[in-house]
Amino acid sequence: MATADSSSTALRRRDLCSRGIRLAGKMRTDVVNLLDAYVEQQGLDASASVAAVEGVPLAAVERWDEQTGTQRLLENLAAYRAFRALLAQMLEEQREQLGEADAGLGRALAAVLLQVSAFAYHLEELLRLESRGIPVEEGDGLPPPPRLSLFEQKLRGLGVLRELSQWATRSVRDLRQLAKPSPATDLAESP
């Protein structure tokens, strides 16, 4: 029975990883397109360096190949939850700034927000599969973010989308590592 359970878990994991890879791949394509449109419509320089923005999870990681499967899932989940909030904020700012003038950009932002939410949920499914507790989502009771100038909002938006694009690429790689049928995935149930 234990063998059947573990093999069905392995199959389910592989299936979730495959779907997750496709989700992340599609999300990456859409984020890259959104980034191009955002840069153009906000009048920004595509090559501008943006300092790390507070609250934006950085995709950059050291010793990526040494991470355990659980670390990968937890870091991904934390990141996409943060992006969910950041994109929602960007969407609200977009609507306040431009109203209907930039409906296309607003729609693209909303579409990516939906994908980010779906991916976060997908990651939760993977964590549930491994009988790992889902971390409680932070953010309740936190003070509202400081009010930024219009230009600062645009730059922050650029930073958010750039980092999200990196995360989407990283997530594809992370899920491929998870999908590998080896002990290195480190997702076996605790003894």
Next chain:
Amino acid sequence: DSHIQYERVGADVTMKCGSMDWDAAVTWTINGTDIDESHLNGSYLILKNVDLSQSGQYSCYEGSSWHLKYQTKLRVGTPPKEPVLMCRSNNYPKGFYCSWHLPTPTYIPNTFNISVIHGTKDMVCEKDAIPKNRCHIRYLQLFSTVKYKVTLTVTNALGKNFTTLTFDEFAIVKPDPPESVVAKPVPNNPRRLEVSWQNPSSWPDPESFPLKFFLRYRPLILDQWQHVELSDGTSHTITDAYAGKEYIIQVAAKDNDIGTWSDWSVAVHATPWTEEPKHLTTEAQITETTSASTSSFMAPPTTKICDKGAVVGSGAMAVCWTAGLVVAAYSVLFI
């Protein structure tokens, strides 16, 4: 005393004979050959508008005693022009390498110094033994949005120059071409070629970082390539080859998600399978004994009707038949 003296092409050079007075009688030589007195101003050697051919060992001897009073190795050259620098990751995610060269030679020794900065962090680029103009770096971080800045400075005795490259982690990813490309005909299939290849051996982890491939092929007799993009697998069957025509085939690779396409692989040649020709005696016998009602399609018994590799139409099967078979077919129709 002997030392090295570097001078620019086109410069005017004056050499003093050590501590000898201007009016001392001296003899100058270059690589052991006496220099004509017309180049002397007193004991000074004057070389105007020097060129590369004037590089050499210059020696000055006291007139009568022939004592060596001064020696110098003159090296004529140029200051370095802006170097050409290239950085590339063919082994992502392990690291990347940078290589460089000068667009024109300086004819004198040059020293190259490379610095790599990632954000505020200095990174060490370890020089390769071979080739000498290359160094490599291991990635300490992956998936970073912070750009890398590589500055190469070239210095020689006549001047210095530098160049800087700034790039993202993803932008320089370019695998080596696929290896071991093989193309084979498919038995009994005159329009197929089976192509297979391997991931470049320099790509460290194709399972986690899969490559996609681009295959191009054309018959040697045509200039236009056909292209096929393949998102997985390391083989492909061409199904629209022209029968009997020799093909040239190449494959390129790219990381599935980032970077640019590799160069094309080494080209391989292959010709689709063709049917062996039937024995001529048999054809002649059939031609003699069957009806001649379709004589317009008959050919002399010893001649094949068409070239083996003839293409009937762009979408049709290439066919080669013998006179006997055609006649036999029409005989059946007209019975």
